[in-house]
Structures are given as C-alpha cells and as structure tokens.
Amino acid sequence: MRSFKVAIVGFGSVGQGVAKVIASRNGIFDEAHAEFKIVAITDSKGAVLDPKGIDISSALKQKREGTLKRVSMSSLDVVKNVDYDILVEVTPTDARTGEPGLSYIIEALSRGKHVVTSNKGPLANQYKMLLGLSKENNVKLLFEATAGGAMPVFNLARTPLAGNKIKSIMGIFNGTCNYILTRMITEELPYDMVLSEAKELGYAEADPTYDVEGIDTALKLVILANAVFGMDVKLDDVDIVGISSITLDALKLASDDGYVVKLIGEVRPNGEESILRVSPRLVPKTHPLAVQGTLNAALMQTELAGDIMVIGKGAGSIETASAILSDMMYIASSKD
Amino acid sequence: MRSFKVAIVGFGSVGQGVAKVIASRNGIFDEAHAEFKIVAITDSKGAVLDPKGIDISSALKQKREGTLKRVSMSSLDVVKNVDYDILVEVTPTDARTGEPGLSYIIEALSRGKHVVTSNKGPLANQYKMLLGLSKENNVKLLFEATAGGAMPVFNLARTPLAGNKIKSIMGIFNGTCNYILTRMITEELPYDMVLSEAKELGYAEADPTYDVEGIDTALKLVILANAVFGMDVKLDDVDIVGISSITLDALKLASDDGYVVKLIGEVRPNGEESILRVSPRLVPKTHPLAVQGTLNAALMQTELAGDIMVIGKGAGSIETASAILSDMMYIASSKD
Numbered sequence: 154m155r156s157f158k159v160a161i162v163g164f165g166s167v168g169q170g171v172a173k174v175i176a177s178r179n180g181i182f183d184e185a186h187a188e189f190k191i192v193a194i195t196d197s198k199g200a201v202l203d204p205k206g207i208d209i210s211s212a213l214k215q216k217r218e219g220t221l222k223r224v225s226m227s228s229l230d231v232v233k234n235v236d237y238d239i240l241v242e243v244t245p246t247d248a249r250t251g252e253p254g255l256s257y258i259i260e261a262l263s264r265g266k267h268v269v270t271s272n273k274g275p276l277a278n279q280y281k282m283l284l285g286l287s288k289e290n291n292v293k294l295l296f297e298a299t300a301g302g303a304m305p306v307f308n309l310a311r312t313p314l315a316g317n318k319i320k321s322i323m324g325i326f327n328g329t330c331n332y333i334l335t336r337m338i339t340e341e342l343p344y345d346m347v348l349s350e351a352k353e354l355g356y357a358e359a360d361p362t363y364d365v366e367g368i369d370t371a372l373k374l375v376i377l378a379n380a381v382f383g384m385d386v387k388l389d390d391v392d393i394v395g396i397s398s399i400t401l402d403a404l405k406l407a408s409d410d411g412y413v414v415k416l417i418g419e420v421r422p423n424g425e426e427s428i429l430r431v432s433p434r435l436v437p438k439t440h441p442l443a444v445q446g447t448l449n450a451a452l453m454q455t456e457l458a459g460d461i462m463v464i465g466k467g468a469g470s471i472e473t474a475s476a477i478l479s480d481m482m483y484i485a486s487s488k489d
Numbered sequence: 490m491r492s493f494k495v496a497i498v499g500f501g502s503v504g505q506g507v508a509k510v511i512a513s514r515n516g517i518f519d520e521a522h523a524e525f526k527i528v529a530i531t532d533s534k535g536a537v538l539d540p541k542g543i544d545i546s547s548a549l550k551q552k553r554e555g556t557l558k559r560v561s562m563s564s565l566d567v568v569k570n571v572d573y574d575i576l577v578e579v580t581p582t583d584a585r586t587g588e589p590g591l592s593y594i595i596e597a598l599s600r601g602k603h604v605v606t607s608n609k610g611p612l613a614n615q616y617k618m619l620l621g622l623s624k625e626n627n628v629k630l631l632f633e634a635t636a637g638g639a640m641p642v643f644n645l646a647r648t649p650l651a652g653n654k655i656k657s658i659m660g661i662f663n664g665t666c667n668y669i670l671t672r673m674i675t676e677e678l679p680y681d682m683v684l685s686e687a688k689e690l691g692y693a694e695a696d697p698t699y700d701v702e703g704i705d706t707a708l709k710l711v712i713l714a715n716a717v718f719g720m721d722v723k724l725d726d727v728d729i730v731g732i733s734s735i736t737l738d739a740l741k742l743a744s745d746d747g748y749v750v751k752l753i754g755e756v757r758p759n760g761e762e763s764i765l766r767v768s769p770r771l772v773p774k775t776h777p778l779a780v781q782g783t784l785n786a787a788l789m790q791t792e793l794a795g796d797i798m799v800i801g802k803g804a805g806s807i808e809t810a811s812a813i814l815s816d817m818m819y820i821a822s823s824k825d
Binding site (some may be wrong): 293295302303304305308309317325371444445448450455457458459460461462463464465466469471472474475478479 | 510616655691781784791797799802812
C-alpha cells in the first residue's frame, strides 16, 4: 500500500468535493493499492494543516461558517514548505494571467511534487513551460478536470487512443451555452429570457461573459491543442465567436432544416493551416454531437479507429472532483 | 526502447490489419518507447515464422493467393513453442466453446506470455479461469477489441474511471442490428428487405442469426459483466431477445411518440437482483444513446461522474486492429 500526502489549495466546491470523497471512502482506492492523506487545505484567507491527516469534517465546518482558520502561512507558503506528495490545485481560474494557480503549480513542480489541477488559466497560459518543469522534476502534471469536467478527454487521448493518431478534436465544452441553446429552441424562448433563467438555476454565473462569449470553451481548446497535439498556442490564437447574438429565429430556421445550433470548439493541427476556433455551428439533429441540456461532448477524429465520441457532464463540483480523483489514481498506479 | 516479439494467430481481416499497421508505421509507437516485431503468423492451414521479423508484404501476398504456406507446425504448436512476448489471438469466435482460441490463450498465458485478443468466445466462456491464469503468470490478458471494436469501453473503465464506481453499463454493441433498425425507420422498409440489403453491403453475415438474435451483444455483455464488475456469468445467464420479429409498424408507432427502437444490452450488478439482458428497447430520439447507422454506443452510470457515454465504430477490421494496437501499447507502456 503506497500512501500519498495531499495538499489541497483552493477550498471552494471542487476542493471540498475532493476532500469529501477522499475522507468518506478511501476504500475505493484499494484497486490502486493507494491511500491518500490530506495534510493541508488552504483557501484565500486561511489554512488547516496536520501532517497526520486533517479532520475533514472540522475543515468543512469552518468553511460553512466563513473561511478556514487564519494562520500565519499563506497558500504560497504552504505550497512551498509543507511536506506533501500531490498538490491538488483548485483555485479560481484567471484566463489572462493564470494566477494565483500558476505560481502554486510552478512551486510544487519545482519541489518535485505531482500536481493535479482543475484550473484552466495556468495551463492555457503556460502549458509548455509547466510541462517542461514537470519532466525536469520527473513528476506528473495532470488536468483531466480542465476540459469538460467528468468527460475523460485527456485520459482517452493518453491511454486508450495511444498509438492511434488523433487528427482533430471538436466538441461542446461549455454546459452553460449548451443549456441556453437547447432551452431556446425546445421552449421557443429568446436568448435574454433563457439566460436569466439559467442564472436563477445556477447554470450561468451572475456575469456570464466568460461562458457565453466562448472564452471558457477557448481556454479548454488551448489546453487540448497544447496537451494532445503538442501545439504551442495561447488564448489570443483562438478565433472566438460566442452565442450572445444568436436569435431564436436563427435557431428555428436551422431546426426546420434538421439542424441544431451548438457552440463548437475545434482544434485541427496542420502547421500554418491549423484550425483553432470557437463558434456557433450547425449540427444535424441526428448527429451524436447534438447532445442536449448541460451535457458536454467531444468528437475525436482518429486515423485508425474512425470517429470516437465521449459525452459527459461538463460541470458540477462532484463531477469535477471525480476527474481530479481519477488523475490522483493515475499517479498512484504509475510505477515511476 | 523495449522490443516485443509478436505472434499473430488467425490471419483474417483483423490479423492482417494488425500486421499492416505494425509493418507500415512502427514510428507511431515511439511514444511508448516500444518496438513490435512480428515473429510468427498462423492461419488455420499454415504459418510463417521468422525470429528476425517476418516480411509482412510476402505473408499478405501468400494470403491473397490462398492461405499461408503449409508448415509442419500447427497454430497450437506455434503458440506452445515459438519464442514471442505477446500473442495476438484473432481467430474466429465460437460462442459456445470458445475454441480454438481458448486453447491458444491458455497455452500462451501458462507460458508467461501476454495475450491480446478480439475473440469473444474464450472470454465469455472462461473469463475467471483466464484472468486467474494471467495473474498467476504475472502477464496481461487484454481484450479491448471484444466489446465494440474501436469504442474504448474497457480502457475507459480501467483507467479514466478508476476510483469512480461504475454502477451499470448499457448500450448498443452490435452495428448490424443498429444499421437494420436505423434503416427500417428512416427508409420505411420492412425487416426482411433491409436485412437483404445489409447482407449485400457486407453489414450482415450470410447467416445473420448471431447478430440479429442478440447473441453477439450478449457475449459482449458477459465479458463486460465479468471484466468490469467482477461477476461470474456465462452466455446462458443473459436474457436475450433479438430484433428479428420487429415490425416496421412498431418502429413507426415508437417514432410518432418521439422514440427510436434500439437493441440494448444492459448489465447492472446487484447480487440476486442483477440485470443482464439484451432486448429491443425504446430510446428517446434526443437521448445520446439514439445513435444511428452502424455506430455502437455505451453509457456508463458512475457514482461520482454521473453518466459517461462513449460512441464509436463497433466493427471494421482496421477499427478492431486499432483496439488491439491500443492494448499492445498498454502492455508496452506498463512497467511490470
């Protein structure tokens, strides 16, 4: 049985989800002959530390009542100084700078610690550098949770499709947009009304720009482009059109012709002619990509196996926590 | 760079596909730092052997002109005596006995050789015994190609969903049935006519019983039940209803209500109440499982990640070869 000390930085819904699952059912890791012990949890204001293993229910209680206890150490201090094997970096995404997650990841990798993250910012901004750092220090940098939550895109590309060249990836990577587009056409409601409703239901943020203008999808696409295809691109390299100017009339016209409109992210490496774009596109209603509601879907064109698609929940704290756990299991079951 | 000597037993379309891919583009395996060298190929009548690596184009030429050269060794002799690291067992499936593949697999595992197979018969009949044998001899027995060709079901269950309990699997595991059912309703043609057409197009065998009566789907379900859920079931344990008595009228009625009819295999372990069945079932047209044509689809209900679906080509010699290669890559990248 190998034991891994885990530090969780960021204690929002995803961080809490990871902590809960680890605390409640360590037995599910038996298969990997691994044990995970959480030795540090931090949020933006405080931290809880215990080298013998944190009492999760007490940490969750502190969080319910506000923030974690204030301590003299900042999150960065914890990342730099505490003794752990895996950093679970689940702080909020900053699309432009990648901070503060970027600094945490750099510090952890430099110290020779594995990193598992759900944070798109650092990867979209500095993938190449971070990958280099992880290789240099002979540790893993895993980020299944960054593109499509519970939908195992990177995992699929890493193992099951190994040796089978992936030519392109296109898909629906934002549940908020998919919910809005689905709801508009099935209920025949205008964009603004559905957006308000989505906010009320928690499917859209108070400021939905990040989702509806296609930035979230573009970040995921950048990570896929760099990680799966070895490209070296940034957010500014993506052609982005969001869904905010789509009218119900346009959706109806498409529907009459047998199509639905979906916000599609597509990456297709081809040197100077590479495609890297996010835009609303027509999808035949009978096509497997025409998934409804908040679902995400990714279609991989492969050389030998034809088209392979994976569909799953793109968001949700438990689903995202599940992707993080899957990465932790991968580390635990790796032999190096 | 690790080098693996490969013996291919069965030189039909799948065996030839594997040989072609290995011969033509060994470079694709660079990522796994592995090299595969084919040292033996056998079919039911003859064999080609060369410890330094077989000239594939010459073997393919022999095959085009009839069978491989007759030699004094049978396939079983080759499996028992030749020096190889991985046996690729791709002989035809016998649902009831699993032979001759079963004997080949037993011999190879007993000799401490890895086995990769696309043959459903041996696994559906003797999974538990074969798994025991592989563990005893510390080698891998992999069979991604058995359930849904290029659709990576086992791989998905093995790594990306590790640590995330799978509660049930249901899906479309037979492209022939899916083609027939899709074509009947989209073209409004009766079963017999579509079946004849499917035979002409090569989507159905001259004797289609195995596919249309649900036996193929049931075999795949048995392998999933045993391999993913650790059950110990056989073909006789599956409740099977095929599609041969489905009428166009029934499909039309379903369609009017917003449903399509699909031949669904479902496994849901639950002790005495376990479900293991193959039957035509109604699927809402908007449900991701409502895939058309010859596509296969599998929906996994998971505890943490919700429903995850994978869609892919279920048949085709290159697609099946691709699944076999993926398994070979997995062996090459494993550290034990």
